[in-house]
Amino acid sequence: MVVRTIPVEDFDLVIFGATGDLAHRKILPGLYRRYLAGQMPPDARIIGAARSELTDDGFRDETRKAIEEFAPKVDKSQLDAFLGQLSYVAIDAKGTGGWEQLKERMRDGVVRAFYFSVAPSLFGDLAQRLSEYGIADDSSRIVVEKPFGRDLESARALNATLAQHFAEKQIYRIDHYLGKETVQNLMAVRFANILFEPLWNAQFVDHVQITVSETVGVGGRGSYYDNSGAMRDMVQNHLMQLLCLTAMEPPYHFDPDAVRDEKLKVIRALEPVSETEIVRGQYQADGGDPGYIDDAENPASRTESYVALKVRISNWRWQGTPFYLRTGKKLRARTSEIVITFKEPPHSIFDESGQKANQLVIRLQPDEGMDLTVMIKEPGPGGMRLMQVPLDMSFADALGTEAADMPDAYERLIMDVIRGNQTLFMRGDEVEAAWAWADPIIKAWEEGKARPEPYDPGSSGPDEALRLMHRDNRRWREIRA
Numbered sequence: 001m002v003v004r005t006i007p008v009e010d011f012d013l014v015i016f017g018a019t020g021d022l023a024h025r026k027i028l029p030g031l032y033r034r035y036l037a038g039q040m041p042p043d044a045r046i047i048g049a050a051r052s053e054l055t056d057d058g059f060r061d062e063t064r065k066a067i068e069e070f071a072p073k074v075d076k077s078q079l080d081a082f083l084g085q086l087s088y089v090a091i092d093a094k095g096t097g098g099w100e101q102l103k104e105r106m107r108d109g110v111v112r113a114f115y116f117s118v119a120p121s122l123f124g125d126l127a128q129r130l131s132e133y134g135i136a137d138d139s140s141r142i143v144v145e146k147p148f149g150r151d152l153e154s155a156r157a158l159n160a161t162l163a164q165h166f167a168e169k170q171i172y173r174i175d176h177y178l179g180k181e182t183v184q185n186l187m188a189v190r191f192a193n194i195l196f197e198p199l200w201n202a203q204f205v206d207h208v209q210i211t212v213s214e215t216v217g218v219g220g221r222g223s224y225y226d227n228s229g230a231m232r233d234m235v236q237n238h239l240m241q242l243l244c245l246t247a248m249e250p251p252y253h254f255d256p257d258a259v260r261d262e263k264l265k266v267i268r269a270l271e272p273v274s275e276t277e278i279v280r281g282q283y284q285a286d287g288g289d290p291g292y293i294d295d296a297e298n299p300a301s302r303t304e305s306y307v308a309l310k311v312r313i314s315n316w317r318w319q320g321t322p323f324y325l326r327t328g329k330k331l332r333a334r335t336s337e338i339v340i341t342f343k344e345p346p347h348s349i350f351d352e353s354g355q356k357a358n359q360l361v362i363r364l365q366p367d368e369g370m371d372l373t374v375m376i377k378e379p380g381p382g383g384m385r386l387m388q389v390p391l392d393m394s395f396a397d398a399l400g401t402e403a404a405d406m407p408d409a410y411e412r413l414i415m416d417v418i419r420g421n422q423t424l425f426m427r428g429d430e431v432e433a434a435w436a437w438a439d440p441i442i443k444a445w446e447e448g449k450a451r452p453e454p455y456d457p458g459s460s461g462p463d464e465a466l467r468l469m470h471r472d473n474r475r476w477r478e479i480r481a
């Protein structure tokens with residue numbers, strides 16, 4: 001199946017931090033892929049900005065190298081044509097030089113978008129200068145990278161700073177998990193099928209597991225990560241968004257505020273998490289492989305590279321159905337999935353039943369797809385014995401497409417910015433509510449003396465996390481390579 005693309009309207013996109021890691025690995029290769037897909041109008045302009053003194057050609061050369069390294073397929077003539085749409089202005093977010101030059105480059109009558117791919121400490125400076133120099137107008141959009149604050153107080157302050165210059169409808173707070181194909185599919189599965197929604201509640205769901213497991217460590221990003229940890233880096237944002245989309249009520253329409261209103265209600269309904277229902281872990285050195293404290297270059301670090309917790313949602317739909325969340329680095333496999341474990345039938349009519357609960361596994365990555373386990377009769381004349389089989393669907397197989405041809409999260413989200421669609425971006429109140437829930441957990445750790453539980457690289461995390469489930473007579477789904 002050919003992935004359909006709907007061209008967006010003409011735009012000028014300024015990428016602040018255009019020489020940085022994120023721009024090189026995701027933003028610029030993503031835009032190139034949209035160009036190849038025919039989604040970028042021929043006159044659209046991409047203007048790189050950073051402090052480095054580069055000419056337009058110098059920036060194009062850097063971008064060419066980045067695309068050759070990070071885009072899966074490169075066509076030389078198409079790449080040349082794409083690079084022709086790029087230019088560069090040297091600007092210091094905290095300085096005065098370059099802003100007038102940028103203003104002159106911007107066209108009237110096209111969408112103006114500004115991607116803040118710089119350190120969060122510069123977001124306020126950029127917003128202020130864009131408005132002071134009259135570069136952004138009422139219809140311009142700003143794209144704000146994560147982390148959006150490091151606690152409720154800083155998130156509120158950042159929201160307030162941005163609000164001095166931009167209206168909420170102009171602010172696109174990125175959570176790239178929302179741009180992942182299967183994360184959006186979660187909404188399609190829930191709200192476009194009659195099968196699941198009647199069962200999607202505490203009466204029929206025993207518990208939900210949300211796992212985001214990574215094989216990478218924090219090497220190279222140690223200084224950022226050590227001031228963050230898994231709770232701030234992953235749970236407060238990505239896992240929280242997955243939780244919201246799994247647990248929310250059907251929005252009245254697939255419309256930005258309708259969806260975000262429902263997500264916000266979920267976050268507000270989260271109960272405080274008891275200290276006994278959270279496990280923090282830190283990976284250890286293994287043979288020649290560095291441990292977390294080596295990667296973070298902080299031998300005294302008590303920052304968690306793993307977290308598992310039991311979350312309760314205090315509302316009618318989910319009363320009594322826990323959500324177990326876990327995420328960590330240097331684990332056995334890279335896998336992200338949501339597992340809905342249903343309750344067993346109330347009565348078994350089979351003597352040798354072997355009954356197991358149905359599970360719906362929504363695989364976010366890799367091999368995006370869905371797997372529903374169902375009970376059938378074991379084949380043969382041996383009586384009515386049951387066995388569990390998977391109804392397994394890989395989206396790539398079902399759609400007859402290659403996973404590599406699907407738009408990456410960043411490219412989809414940037415196109416949504418140009419289209420002016422905020423559905424897959426976080427609203428300011430949502431981010432603040434998520435921090436209000438996470439803050440007490442983080443504060444208790446930071447005030448306490450406990451060290452995170454050690455775990456071996458390549459394992460599925462600390463043993464304590466297994467016990468978190470065993471105590472409830474449940475078990476995590478195995479993290480499979």
Ligand SMILES: NC(=O)C1=CN([C@@H]2O[C@H](COP(=O)(O)OP(=O)(O)OC[C@H]3O[C@@H](n4cnc5c(N)ncnc54)[C@H](OP(=O)(O)O)[C@@H]3O)[C@@H](O)[C@H]2O)C=CC1
Binds near residue numbers: 018021050051091145
């Ligand atoms: N890299 C990643 O995988 C991810 C990054 N992010 C977020 O994206 C943002 C960018 O991260 P990343 O690309 O890794 O960072 P880098 O440090 O690699 O790049 C920073 C960019 O900002 C520019 N810059 C620095 N200071 C200024 C300044 N005063 N004025 C203008 N430009 C400046 C740098 O260029 P120069 O020195 O020439 O000015 C460079 O282009 C951060 O908010 C980060 O948290 C979020 C998720 C993942």
Ligand SMILES: O=C1O[C@H](COP(=O)(O)O)[C@@H](O)[C@H](O)[C@H]1O
Binds near residue numbers: 214233234336
């Ligand atoms: O935002 C982040 O996400 C990545 C994981 O993203 P994925 O798309 O590769 O699953 C994580 O490694 C990083 O620490 C975090 O900042």
